[in-house]
Amino acid sequence: MKDLHLYSLIGAGAIVAAVYAFNWWQEYRYRKRTQQAFARNQPDVLMDAPRNMVRSGERFEPALDADDDLPTRLELPADEAPVRVEARPDVRAESRAAVPAPVIPPQQDDGDALAESLLDANVDFIAEVHARDVIAARAVPRIAAPKRVQVIGLTTDGHWDVVNSASSADYTALRLGLQLADRQGPLSAEQLNAFCMAVQQFADEHEAVATFAQRSGKLAAAGELDEFCASVDxxxxxxxxxxxxxxxxxxxxxxxxxxxxxxxxxxxxxxxxxxxxxxxxxxxxxxxxxxxxxxxxxxxxxxxxxxxxxxxxxxxxxxxxxxxxxxxxxxxxxxxxxxxxxxxxxxxxxxxxxxxxxxxxxxxxxxxxxxxxx
The missing domain is CATH 3.30.1400.10 (ZipA, C-terminal FtsZ-binding domain)
Incomplete structure (x- = not known):
């Protein structure tokens, strides 16, 4: 009886170790592939801005006296040392008292993470379109706007995909993002209204439902974001x-x-x-x-x-x-x-x-x- 109890504990421990190792391997694989995807040496429109283009139109003139303050437009905190905090994964120890059933975690497609990373609620105004049936990629219009517009779509098999001229999938939902600010300044009310009208018209044509973030709050956020960017540009x-x-x-x-x-x-x-x-x-x-x-x-x-x-x-x-x-x-x-x-x-x-x-x-x-x- 004692041997049976010992073997049961050993078997349970082996299961826990196997699940932990599998989870670690999946996390490592995902993180590695995502880093490689972002590190590819490809043409990037974000890197093609004019080299002298800054919001102020002028270059930074440093104070030559070590005790001088920075120019007031930078609004930098005085005598504050830079501190970077590296986020670490939250790894929790398995309970020794209870042995969980070995559950295989669902695999997240790297493409999903890359597609979703292209939109950021802190940087974009995001509209959503939910289709009554499906919307073909070729039916998604190219919305003209003075700020960056990015569209991602939820495919019929449940994956997020970047929607562009090369897309051929059908989508059950779309997220359309309009950037809040860039070196040309913040998003204006007129620009935002034109974007929302274009999205709503597209949704109506496809009998879909369009939802939007709260506009006045996002316009205020755009102005505040642009002020911050100007202070460090x-x-x-x-x-x-x-x-x-x-x-x-x-x-x-x-x-x-x-x-x-x-x-x-x-x-x-x-x-x-x-x-x-x-x-x-x-x-x-x-x-x-x-x-x-x-x-x-x-x-x-x-x-x-x-x-x-x-x-x-x-x-x-x-x-x-x-x-x-x-x-x-x-x-x-x-x-x-x-x-x-x-x-x-x-x-x-x-x-x-x-x-x-x-x-x-x-x-x-x-x-x-x-x-x-x-």
Missing amino acids: VLIGLNLVSAGRPFQLEKVRVLAEQSGLSRTSEGWVYKSDSGKTLFTLANQDQSPLGPTSTALTLLFDVPRVAGGLAVFDYLSDFAQQLAGSLDASLVDDNGRALTAASLDNIRRQLGQLYAKMDDRGIAPGSVAALRLFA
């Missing part, structure tokens, strides 16, 4: 100015390539492993490159870059190396010298700015950041 320019003879760009090319930059039609670009632009090097006047140049500019679009402090450190080292090799002056847009102390001060201010973005839940370089700062 920073483009840093570090300028290399010739002290006498123009730079030989062949020498610049060698130095740039040695530091990991690649040549483009407009200049050089430093990219992440997934192909995202981290900073650029080009003529200060944005003219096409020739054999020589009298002034070059390194540009760093702050909210669109993940791991920004490390990137800025690399940018600063590269800028100082270039300045030394080319016998150039490293200056800001007003011609003031950028010393090691002033670069350290810019870094401190960037830490405050990134902390502000993290507190808002908009990580630099994230999908939400790329959408808002485009």
Whole structure:
């Protein structure tokens, strides 16, 4: 009898261990595949914004005195260190007293997660359309709007799918999102009303039911979101100015390539492993490159870059190396010298700015950041 009881406990423990291992493997597989999907080096309209495009239309001029405050339009908290909190999975220990039945968790299609991630209630006004029967992908109109419009659909087999010109599925429900803000400003009442009218007309034509988020609340949220984005929308320019003879760009090319930059039609670009632009090097006047140049500019679009402090450190080292090799002056847009102390001060201010973005839940370089700062 004792042996039977012992074997039962061993068997139950093995079942618990098997269920836990299976759950862990499923979570790891899903997380890995999702990360790979987002990291693919593909053309991305979010990355194609004009490189000098910021809400203010001006680049950030750092305070050279380490004790100076940031420009008031940035509204950064003083002396606040950036803190990042990594979310960890909530793993709960199985009860030893009770052995649960081995339940195989439902598999979530990676495509569902990717499709649903394209809409965010904090960034989009979302309308829903519930079909009386089904709606073919080819029947979903392309709604013209000055802000990003994204449509996802619930297929007849219960999966969320991105609806575009290549779609061929039938949908029982649709979610249509209109972005609340971008670098052109917040969503206006007229723009929102036009979007809602287009969605309602489409629903009526298909005898479907359309539901909308509360409009006045979303318009207020759009204005507040745009104000926040304006407060962190920073483009840093570090300028290399010739002290006498123009730079030989062949020498610049060698130095740039040695530091990991690649040549483009407009200049050089430093990219992440997934192909995202981290900073650029080009003529200060944005003219096409020739054999020589009298002034070059390194540009760093702050909210669109993940791991920004490390990137800025690399940018600063590269800028100082270039300045030394080319016998150039490293200056800001007003011609003031950028010393090691002033670069350290810019870094401190960037830490405050990134902390502000993290507190808002908009990580630099994230999908939400790329959408808002485009």
